[in-house]
Amino acid sequence: MRDVIVIGAGGGGAVVAKELAARGLDVLMLDAGPAHAKPDTDWTQLEDDQNNLFKGALRWGPSDRTKTGWLRDTPQPSFINQVAGVGGTTTHYFGNSPRAMPGVFAGYAGADAALYDTAHRFPFRYDELVPYYRWVEAILPVQTAAMGTKEAAFFRGCEGIGLPVQTSKDITRDAFRPQENAILQPEGWAGRTNDPARLQYPQAKGCTFCGHCYQGCAMPRQAPVNLKAKRATNVSYVPMAKTADLWMPGGKAITLRANAFVTRIHTTRRNGELEASRVDWRDVRSGQRHTEEARVIVLAAGVVESPRLWLNSDLPDPNGWVGRGLTEHAFDWLIGVMPYDTESSKGPASAARADFPGSGALENVGLTPGIQALASNFSDSGIRGAYDLGLGETGPWTGKAGRAVGRELKDMMGDVNRLLNVLVITDDDVEAQNRVTLSRIFPRDEHGAIPRVEIAKRQRSARTLRNRRQLAEKAAHILKAAGATKILRVDFPPFLLHLQSSMRMGLSADNSVLDDQGEARWVKRLYVADNAALANGYGGVNPTLTTQALATRTAEKIFQKYFGGEAWVGREGPISSVDDRVTQAVLARGL
Numbered sequence: 001m002r003d004v005i006v007i008g009a010g011g012g013g014a015v016v017a018k019e020l021a022a023r024g025l026d027v028l029m030l031d032a033g034p035a036h037a038k039p040d041t042d043w044t045q046l047e048d049d050q051n052n053l054f055k056g057a058l059r060w061g062p063s064d065r066t067k068t069g070w071l072r073d074t075p076q077p078s079f080i081n082q083v084a085g086v087g088g089t090t091t092h093y094f095g096n097s098p099r100a101m102p103g104v105f106a107g108y109a110g111a112d113a114a115l116y117d118t119a120h121r122f123p124f125r126y127d128e129l130v131p132y133y134r135w136v137e138a139i140l141p142v143q144t145a146a147m148g149t150k151e152a153a154f155f156r157g158c159e160g161i162g163l164p165v166q167t168s169k170d171i172t173r174d175a176f177r178p179q180e181n182a183i184l185q186p187e188g189w190a191g192r193t194n195d196p197a198r199l200q201y202p203q204a205k206g207c208t209f210c211g212h213c214y215q216g217c218a219m220p221r222q223a224p225v226n227l228k229a230k231r232a233t234n235v236s237y238v239p240m241a242k243t244a245d246l247w248m249p250g251g252k253a254i255t256l257r258a259n260a261f262v263t264r265i266h267t268t269r270r271n272g273e274l275e276a277s278r279v280d281w282r283d284v285r286s287g288q289r290h291t292e293e294a295r296v297i298v299l300a301a302g303v304v305e306s307p308r309l310w311l312n313s314d315l316p317d318p319n320g321w322v323g324r325g326l327t328e329h330a331f332d333w334l335i336g337v338m339p340y341d342t343e344s345s346k347g348p349a350s351a352a353r354a355d356f357p358g359s360g361a362l363e364n365v366g367l368t369p370g371i372q373a374l375a376s377n378f379s380d381s382g383i384r385g386a387y388d389l390g391l392g393e394t395g396p397w398t399g400k401a402g403r404a405v406g407r408e409l410k411d412m413m414g415d416v417n418r419l420l421n422v423l424v425i426t427d428d429d430v431e432a433q434n435r436v437t438l439s440r441i442f443p444r445d446e447h448g449a450i451p452r453v454e455i456a457k458r459q460r461s462a463r464t465l466r467n468r469r470q471l472a473e474k475a476a477h478i479l480k481a482a483g484a485t486k487i488l489r490v491d492f493p494p495f496l497l498h499l500q501s502s503m504r505m506g507l508s509a510d511n512s513v514l515d516d517q518g519e520a521r522w523v524k525r526l527y528v529a530d531n532a533a534l535a536n537g538y539g540g541v542n543p544t545l546t547t548q549a550l551a552t553r554t555a556e557k558i559f560q561k562y563f564g565g566e567a568w569v570g571r572e573g574p575i576s577s578v579d580d581r582v583t584q585a586v587l588a589r590g591l
């Protein structure tokens with residue numbers, strides 16, 4: 001019997017695995033997708049090769065790319081951007097690592113307290129999470145983003161509308177700032193040349209400014225895997241977990257199995273309570289089925305698969321909140337056509353932001369051409385101005401919202417480096433109708449009933465819709481102040497790359513699945529440690545740092561409650577994933 005089984009090696013799961021391995025527990029981590037262990041040789045920088053939904057290296061599907069991806073049932077126009085495999089969706093992510101807004105936590109008494117989703121606050125205070133933020137920020141590490149021309153343009157726009165600059169990691173007022181991100185700062189030749197011969201480690205270290213964050217970061221070439229620029233968990237937490245016996249006195253290396261799809265969580269009844277006891281998993285390549293027992297099981301399969309697995313396991317759902325209350329930040333996208341070069345396709349994909357407590361956030365995002373075209377055309381309002389259906393809101397942008405076609409699209413896409421994009425990240429409400437269930441339409445696949453993901457975009461709460469509209473207006477004003485000659489508002493349908501709160505922790509047992517420790521209310525020894533555990537949309541910033549801070553706290557709670565251990569955060573100094581001891585361990589183990 002294992003001490004702990006972690007299901008899912010993505011943003012949250014890998015954190016629990018590494019933390020408990022460092023405490024000497026016997027941890028098995030199972031991930032449904034590929035190992036993503038050798039970005040240098042396994043990945044390219046070709047947009048279609050990496051991202052194609054049906055056969056790309058980063059997709060929701062099996063590691064054998066000749067096989068079809070795994071289906072989800074989405075009744076509305078929407079796009080779920082999740083990745084199977086070690087690292088999970090952090091292989092795609094941009095590394096932006098802001099802290100959540102303090103106003104979404106219990107006990108918040110600021111003047112703006114009423115502006116948040118007050119019915120669904122976190123069940124503990126913001127202050128309690130801060131030491132865990134610091135711990136994760138040191139491990140990844142999180143640094144102030146390297147910046148270039150597009151960020152300078154975005155900041156000019158922010159100053160132009162009178163926003164002050166924020167210098168604290170704690171978000172307390174409307175302000176702009178460089179991102180705090182989990183991408184190593186450039187050193188040596190990095191960021192100074194496009195010459196591939198010079199962009200090899202150790203001549204180049206950190207971010208090379210290649211602009212390919214979305215494609216999965218393999219830069220700088222030849223760097224030890226734990227020194228890749230973008231700190232996706234396959235290059236940060238996972239190598240640490242696999243070598244915990246070497247860099248941590250008393251640590252124990254985890255066992256990691258990729259291509260291991262968990263299909264059921266079993267329970268036993270002890271002292272009148274239901275307890276998680278073992279999991280069934282299927283080897284995706286051979287089709288063989290296995291069972292493993294553990295003292296504690298941690299569910300971290302992501303916001304869609306965690307509730308799917310719960311429901312397929314016939315675990316209890318007495319209040320109907322398993323899968324419910326999904327938040328997704330009601331994204332939108334504005335594009336400024338600029339009269340000058342923005343170098344939008346270079347550098348970290350997103351290195352500048354503005355935050356608006358109570359409403360959400362805006363990010364400057366630069367993309368490579370294929371992804372820029374995708375983002376520009378993904379509209380819920382159809383072709384700009386072509387329909388008389390009441391679609392296409394007007395506002396401080398050019399004409400009606402919608403997607404550009406024909407000459408307008410050609411002119412815009414003619415030079416991505418003359419564009420300045422702003423992503424709208426709405427602080428959206430936990431709303432019961434937005435949810436993950438099991439599909440009754442599509443047949444089961446080899447891993448059970450498939451998930452159905454429902455987002456009623458046009459029936460969102462008045463607060464969600466108001467926040468989204470206000471942020472779109474602010475984005476347009478920023479672009480105008482930065483000199484845009486044309487501003488397009490695309491009006492995204494649900495673009496699901498920030499997904500959270502489908503197995504939410506909460507103050508009330510009436511509308512939450514987890515207690516304030518991250519343990520399932522109705523199944524003891526079962527914890528949730530991915531974005532699904534988040535209590536709400538945490539103010540409309542990026543999720544992963546908060547999930548990782550919470551996962552660290554959850555690991556401590558598990559260690560204390562079931563293994564008689566003591567808390568460590570705040571008592572010890574963290575060892576960073578780029579520390580020499582970790583690099584030596586990674587090299588010694590041949591990772």
Ligand SMILES: Cc1cc2nc3c(=O)[nH]c(=O)nc-3n(C[C@H](O)[C@H](O)[C@H](O)COP(=O)(O)OP(=O)(O)OC[C@H]3O[C@@H](n4cnc5c(N)ncnc54)[C@H](O)[C@@H]3O)c2cc1C
Pocket residue numbers: 007008009010011012013030031032033081082083084085086087088089090091092093094095096097214260261262263300301302303305306309497498499529530531532542543544545547
């Ligand atoms: C383009 C893009 C950019 C982003 N940028 C940012 C950013 O800058 N900052 C930020 O904070 N967030 C960002 N995100 C979001 C970020 O990727 C997620 O917040 C994070 O990955 C979520 O972590 P998770 O553990 O919930 O899920 P995931 O990272 O998706 O991990 C879930 C894991 O579980 C595995 N799994 C699923 N089902 C099973 C099963 N049944 N058995 C075994 N394994 C299973 C999957 O293979 C996967 O590895 C971005 C996302 C995208 C798509």
